[in-house]
Amino acid sequence: MxxxxxxxxxxxxxxxxxxxxxxxxxxxxxxxxxxxxxxxxxxxxxxxxxxxxPIILGPSCEISKAGDFKTLSIAGISLIVSRDVDGEAHAMINACSHRGACLTKEESGNRKRFTCPYHGWSFSNVGDLIGVSAEKDFGSIDKNDYGLISLPVYESAGLIWAILNPNSKVDIPTFLxxxxxxxxxxxxxxxxxxxxxxxxxxxxxxxxxxxxxxxxxxxxxxxxxxxxxxxxxxxxxxxxxxxxxxxxxxxxxxxxxxxxxxxxxxxxxxxxxxxxxxxxxxxxxxxxxxxxxxxxxxxxxxxxxxxxxxxxxxxxxxxxxxxxxxxxxxxxxxxxxxxxxxxxxxxxxxxxxxxxxxxxxxxxxxxxxxxxxxxxxxxxxxxxxxxxxxxxxxxxxxxxxxxxxx
Ligand code: FES
Ligand SMILES: [Fe+2]
Known part of the structure; x- marks a missing residue:
């Protein structure tokens, strides 16, 4: 209590x-x-x-349902914050893994996938690469290697924290x-x-x-x-x-x-x-x-x-x-x-x-x-x-x- x-x-x-x-x-x-x-x-x-x-990305209730997402920018880095079907929050860099285009400029919404407006690669709402246009022209790339860059996330007390360094070793509960x-x-x-x-x-x-x-x-x-x-x-x-x-x-x-x-x-x-x-x-x-x-x-x-x-x-x-x-x-x-x-x-x-x-x-x-x-x-x-x-x-x-x- x-x-x-x-x-x-x-x-x-x-x-x-x-x-x-x-x-x-x-x-x-x-x-x-x-x-x-x-x-x-x-x-x-x-x-x-x-x-x-760790930096707060917003309150949990802003993306309360599965598929909800929002975008925000911190220190010049554009982020997508989303919620998956299991209710877990994710934060990803809002940049396509093909050539870095901004995936979405929408402030918020609800989506199963994001399709890049440049050449059409598509990603799940948690950042997995799911579709490559004209895939054969890329030879044998492993889609698992080309998901969106995801950040360490911690959700607690109805707030969502993330660390902007994807490789961070900082322990968020210790920080809190x-x-x-x-x-x-x-x-x-x-x-x-x-x-x-x-x-x-x-x-x-x-x-x-x-x-x-x-x-x-x-x-x-x-x-x-x-x-x-x-x-x-x-x-x-x-x-x-x-x-x-x-x-x-x-x-x-x-x-x-x-x-x-x-x-x-x-x-x-x-x-x-x-x-x-x-x-x-x-x-x-x-x-x-x-x-x-x-x-x-x-x-x-x-x-x-x-x-x-x-x-x-x-x-x-x-x-x-x-x-x-x-x-x-x-x-x-x-x-x-x-x-x-x-x-x-x-x-x-x-x-x-x-x-x-x-x-x-x-x-x-x-x-x-x-x-x-x-x-x-x-x-x-x-x-x-x-x-x-x-x-x-x-x-x-x-x-x-x-x-x-x-
Ligand atoms: S930059 Fe996204 S598909 Fe090319
Ligand atoms: Fe004041």
Whole structure:
């Protein structure tokens, strides 16, 4: 019962809420501005982080039925993510094994096979080569050698992870450090996919930093969350992954679900703590994902995927909106998702973009993360740990020996 994994966290939050205390990082962190602006550093992050560690491809419910597929692009690599007749998820590089043509430009659909639009080779929806046009002209090629390139995939807690390196030796459960077991308390595998938004923003880490602290909330989001929203977050870590909850004690605040106020539970005995409230707060999945709860005429989460764009100055964010049940009023739900997108673009990312020139042109040589911005410190420390790991075996040891801090 994964609910049991959430109880000690809520207990800790309530202890701090009642005592008016906080846990913080032991010191302030200084990060060189070049970490956000240097093109070589950016390229290293793409090669040694994004292409080596497991990355979330989306929620399971986006491709819930046999034959369902979707396409997406990560670090310039186009992928097909599909589900087979046995219910298993697959990820393949969206490139024909004949001469590399893009097999499909469709965003999503349901198919038994993909036929290459160039010369007509065909592949099953899990990437097996099943048909070669004018086959005799290719002599004796073994079709088994010419399937699509498939990637290591792991599906757990209603989320799909893959590693962009087809030959990776990184063990995905080790990387997750037990975090997926905790995320499973949402039961996303039984939820429904509702909608998606995609848009660009500033440097991917400038963008992601905004998902890692509450310090900015009552200031930057004063018109949306209000000046009385909490600016404090308590952090709980499983290896590189972090959950943030709020020690605020105000009841019924608009930020309750998203920021994880535990006030619904504060006066109740533990056996009456409901699982939904226990899941409130922000769940970041290292290195590119953040999950936050909302109510849109029903319980839902926004899964934000913040990926590096084509250059150091650009990120691409995909927001997946999934809900426990289909929304009662789909039109109203879409309006609410538009609003969430607007807040992120016009408040968070606009502010991030405004910092970019000063970081780039040498106005600042470093930035600061306070003791209250512990989540950002943890994130940037973990990026360095991964970049400093030479190979997949080192990465496995790194994740295996990571401390959980709950
Ligand atoms: S590139 Fe696909 S069939 Fe030729
Ligand atoms: Fe924000």
């Amino acid at each position: 994964t609910r049991e994994l959430l109880i000690p966290i809520a207990r800790d939050v309530i202890k701090h809420a009642k005592a008016g205390t906080m846990k913080q990082a032991s010191k302030v962190m200084r990060l060189p501005a070049t970490h956000y602006t240097d093109s070589n550093r950016f390229q290293t992050e793409v090669e040694k982080l994004i292409k080596r560690v 450090s037990g975090y997926d077991k905790v995320l499973d308390s949402f039961a996303f595998s039984e939820w429904v996919y509702v909608s998606k938004r995609r848009f660009s923003g500033p440097n991917w880490k400038i963008a992601y930093d905004g998902y890692l602290e509450y310090y900015h909330v009552p200031v930057l989001h004063r018109d949306t969350f209000g000046t009385d929203a909490t600016n404090q977050g308590l952090y709980y870590a499983w290896g590189p992954h972090q959950h943030i909850k709020s020690p605020a004690t105000e009841k019924g605040h608009v930020a309750t679900e998203t920021l994880g106020y535990m006030t619904n539970l504060i006066d109740k005995p533990e056996d009456e703590w409901d699982t939904e409230t226990l899941t409130y707060g922000v769940w970041t999945v290292f290195p590119t994902t953040s999950i936050a709860s909302f109510d849109a005429g029903g319980r839902g989460v926004m899964i934000s995927q913040i990926l590096p764009g084509e250059s150091v100055e650009e990120s691409i964010t995909t927001q997946y909106y999934i809900m426990e049940r289909p929304p009662v009023d789909p039109g109203a739900a879409e309006e609410q998702f538009d609003f969430f997108q607007k807040v992120v673009m016009q408040e968070d990312y606009a502010m991030g973009s405004s910092a970019q020139p000063a970081l780039k042109e040498g106005g600042l040589d470093h930035i600061l993360f306070g003791r209250n911005e512990q989540g950002n410190q943890h994130f940037h420390q973990w990026i360095d740990k991964v970049l400093n790991s030479d190979n997949d075996n080192d990465l496995n040891s790194l994740f295996k020996n990571a401390n959980n801090n709950k």
